[in-house]
Amino acid sequence: MGDVILSEGMVDEGLSAIGIDRRTFLKFCATLAGVLALPPAFARNIAEALQTVRKPSLVWLEFQDCAGNTESFLRASNPSVADLVLDILSVDYHETIMAAAGFQAEAAKDAAVAAGGHFVVVEGSIPRGQGGAYCTIGGKSALQILEEAAKGAVAIINVGTCSSFGGIPAAAPNPTGAVGVSDVISGVPIVNLPGCPSNAANITATFVHYLTFGALPALDSKGRPLFAYGARIHDNCPRRGHFDAGQFVQEWGDGGHRKGWCLYKMGCKGPQTFHNCPTVQWNDGTNWPIGAGHGCVGCSEPNFWDQMSPFYARLPKVPGFGIETTADTIGLWLAGATAAAFAAHGGAKALQRKVTGTPPKPASGRIEDDGSHEGGI
Numbered sequence: 001m002g003d004v005i006l007s008e009g010m011v012d013e014g015l016s017a018i019g020i021d022r023r024t025f026l027k028f029c030a031t032l033a034g035v036l037a038l039p040p041a042f043a044r045n046i047a048e049a050l051q052t053v054r055k056p057s058l059v060w061l062e063f064q065d066c067a068g069n070t071e072s073f074l075r076a077s078n079p080s081v082a083d084l085v086l087d088i089l090s091v092d093y094h095e096t097i098m099a100a101a102g103f104q105a106e107a108a109k110d111a112a113v114a115a116g117g118h119f120v121v122v123e124g125s126i127p128r129g130q131g132g133a134y135c136t137i138g139g140k141s142a143l144q145i146l147e148e149a150a151k152g153a154v155a156i157i158n159v160g161t162c163s164s165f166g167g168i169p170a171a172a173p174n175p176t177g178a179v180g181v182s183d184v185i186s187g188v189p190i191v192n193l194p195g196c197p198s199n200a201a202n203i204t205a206t207f208v209h210y211l212t213f214g215a216l217p218a219l220d221s222k223g224r225p226l227f228a229y230g231a232r233i234h235d236n237c238p239r240r241g242h243f244d245a246g247q248f249v250q251e252w253g254d255g256g257h258r259k260g261w262c263l264y265k266m267g268c269k270g271p272q273t274f275h276n277c278p279t280v281q282w283n284d285g286t287n288w289p290i291g292a293g294h295g296c297v298g299c300s301e302p303n304f305w306d307q308m309s310p311f312y313a314r315l316p317k318v319p320g321f322g323i324e325t326t327a328d329t330i331g332l333w334l335a336g337a338t339a340a341a342f343a344a345h346g347g348a349k350a351l352q353r354k355v356t357g358t359p360p361k362p363a364s365g366r367i368e369d370d371g372s373h374e375g376g377i
């Protein structure tokens, strides 16, 4: 992995310049330590790193997308994650938010790429059909632009399910031949931050991890950071007690729905989805889909549009569940599998503490990736 190229301006100076005081900054660092599943004491390490590191250059590309990841990122507030991150990073090219246009914008991108040591953030899938004609910018195909930008990059960070796995554009019948970045690029470290959209907290935490530790976060078998995708939604869901008790919403607006019972029978795909939505939530912890009374549709899993649909029917095509069975049977099976996973995880962590003296990680229900997330449980 190459070194980060330094831009002008210390991070701390930049934060002061946009009116973020030290207390707010430390609160931000503590929040990020939590997102990264680090002990609270690591907030100090993050603060020290962000005060001394210089801003890495970032090129943000958009291809077959709805710009939803950019929207999600910019809607963060209290304090604005976008403000903080835009000051932690030197965003040299971003089609949606940059003031420059045309040749001036292209020149900014070319200069950042020529310098090397930059991050490439990709939003949207890459169409391979018709020679890439379905997505061209300035006469170049998405693939050409991506290949050029990837040269000399520290890493490619895919934000959203489309750039991570192809997403909705790649759903059957996939008329444009859409694929994720990993299908067309090799030789550069790739981090996938899927979600429809990707959570701004996880985007920020990924960069902060790099700036703090000088390395990308540990990934699962699908290229997703374990801190954000290492645990199943079902295992951290506040409605889990109702699942285990056999208390299910039977139709929208019924008594169980009003009481906050489990949404499994209404199509919730939480048992098959790995994401930190229950703990981090969205819009600075305001709420999340299940908290709002809607089941999880598995938006951060590969092929979710094809494999997790119909969204209001229970897990019809998901490997491991087979044909329809009763929720109670699945409930017993899930409880057993989850208990085994907890036991194995707890045993391994206890051994690690004994051997190394390292403290336990705080995230409850976290399942270490063993490459078995396919099929889930």
Ligand code: SF4
Pocket: 233, 234, 235, 237, 238, 239, 240, 241, 243, 261, 262, 263, 264, 268, 269, 270, 271, 290, 295, 296
């Ligand atoms: Fe929560 Fe869905 Fe699991 Fe029910 S099925 S406990 S709503 S994740």
Ligand code: F3S
Pocket: 195, 196, 233, 273, 275, 277, 288, 289, 290, 295, 296, 297, 298, 299, 300
């Ligand atoms: Fe997506 Fe499910 Fe989270 S739909 S936003 S992974 S709760």
